[in-house]
Amino acid sequence: MAQDFRLPDLGEGLPEAELVQWLVAVGDTVALNQTIAEVETAKAVVELPSPHAGTVTALHAAPGDVVAVGSVLISFDTGAGAPAPAPDATVSRSAEAASSASASAAPASEPNLVGYGAAPRSAGRPQRRARVAGTVAAASDTAVLEAAPHDAIQFADVVERAVERPRSTPPVRKLAKQLGVDLALVEATGASGVITRADVEAYAERVGAVTVTPAAAESAEPVERFELPRPDDAGARTTRTPIRGVRRMTAEAMVRSAFTAPHVTTFLTVDVTATSELIASLRADRALQEHRIGVMAVAAKAVCLALARHPGLNSKWDDAAGEIVEHHYVNLGIAAATGRGLVVPNIRDAQELTLVELADAIRGLAETARSGRTAPADMMGGTFSITNVGVFGVDAGTPIINPGEAGILALGAVRRQPWEHRGEIALRDVMTLALSFDHRLVDGEQGSRFLVDVADILREPGRAMLLR
The missing domain is CATH 2.40.50.100 (RNA polymerase II/Efflux pump adaptor protein, barrel-sandwich hybrid domain)
Structure with a gap:
């Protein structure tokens, strides 16, 4: 049937x-x-x-x-x-x-x-x-x-x-597409006339060009292919990539956010030596070694604690209903750069998780995102986000708020540099924090107080014991 x-x-x-x-x-x-x-x-x-x-x-x-x-x-x-x-x-x-x-x-x-x-x-x-x-x-x-x-x-x-059509397997067809090879022109050497990976690579090496069939060239609808430099055309100066999928969605969301929510960004540089020492001691603990606790997890915990004191940063502007929606939970977005573009999956009810559980959740989200397996539902319903630009060696930036959220915190690189400490100059671990927030929901005072609370926890992680 x-x-x-x-x-x-x-x-x-x-x-x-x-x-x-x-x-x-x-x-x-x-x-x-x-x-x-x-x-x-x-x-x-x-x-x-x-x-x-x-x-x-x-x-x-x-x-x-x-x-x-x-x-x-x-x-x-x-x-x-x-x-x-x-x-x-x-x-x-x-x-x-x-x-x-x-x-x-x-x-x-x-x-x-x-x-x-x-x-x-x-x-x-x-x-x-x-x-x-x-x-x-x-x-x-x-x-x-x-x-x-x-x-x-x-x-x-x-x-x-x-x-x-020439016979081949899906991975071989994918390789041919990446190399700009028309399988109809490739001679098959595999069993039963199947084109192999080696056939495609050999053909690409021999001709080294993007091939377009005559029928495709004459058609009214152009065939979308990557424009690759050719050996006989070393002067090729552009490469065209179709704007699709995650990259298109990210671009549309960022434009919508930038021109809808009035962004304000505030910066604060903080001595995070105590946080670095805490992370080093936790990583040295054999019972915790597999959890890979890092500065991102500590910052996530600090954000959850600070949001409880500053609920305006954990709110949503509902223009259709004419209401401000204040969330009593934290779905913490973790920005992850992937080959397909930026994705922001979120950790549900992050305020309920311990430092170790947050570290595991962040690691899991990042691995899933980089493999392209993030479920659409995991990128919906976020209430606040964190992005770590420090992993790229960047000190600070002005992050764009994820649509539907009130704020996003960017973590800069942790650098060892001279810093005033207890009345003297000493080498300390220093980081710059950048907070962008929606000025419809949060004013400058609220945003600044939130950022100071996060910085105080990173400066002295023990202060988290005083918060709830």
Whole structure:
């Protein structure tokens, strides 16, 4: 029995997602809930589980394609007796542009959430049909068309006749995309005519150029590729990268924040030698060595304690309701720089955690973010954020507030330098703190007092014992 799986609403209200990579290929047998693909939304990379157990008959998008929510993503044969699929049904972006598309009646329903199965069939929704190039197919291709199901076949780019897409694995296709290599031009040396990683690397080394097929060059819709310098064009001066996914979302959020919330930034340089000594003693404790407690964890604890005394920094401006919402909990955002852009997952109810628990939570969020596995829900509902620019050797900056929050604290680099200490000059560990806050919610006095409270704890961690 044939089943189509449509790209579901991933729980974020976003209209589309970019296909990062397929983890299955046409002809593979998959189990229920097996991960079949990775897609990137404007917030995170999400793994898609299979809603069916069966054989993959068609892949309706290629890595790099932007797929609308509700569009057919993959087709399955869930029972015996179904016709065999075409050798490879992956659709390339250039093939989409070169072919003529038409639609017929197909199921209509709202896309469902991941893990809840494919959308039920009903009438009234356009259904994907096979795309045939404008030139006449050879006799062998016509036979394939007649033998296979109409919806299971997708034709690749053609010049003089319809041709089969080169066979390769998802990692190899991803490598080819990164190197700007057209797989149709690569000679396969693998078993059964499969293109290997070595084939792609050898071709890239031999020609060293971004190849665009003639059909793609003539199409009305340009093919988006990275513009890489060529050996015979060493003067190439630009590289173009599509603005998508997390980077687009981050840019839009920062612009919205910068031009909506009136930012004020205040700075304070503080002697954190006592905090450095505390961290060194905790790391020397064998029972705590695996927890990797650092200045970020101590600062997070200090922020949680200071927010309890200054609730204005833990509030939200609700313009639609005409209200200021004061939170009685702290969902602490931790800014993490990743290859896909800046993400700010948050630690839920951070005020309830010990220093060790905060260190573990920060480490877990950072590792997940850098691997691109942060769940969209983990980046929602933050109330205050911290960013550590000190890891890049920067002393201070003016951080932009995460939308929906009242403030963000930037930690500068800890530097050993001469500093006044007990009436004398001594070498001390010194750090600059930068607090940006929404002036609609917090005035200068409140922001300054909050920053001083955080600095006092970092200056003398024992003072935390006096706060609640």
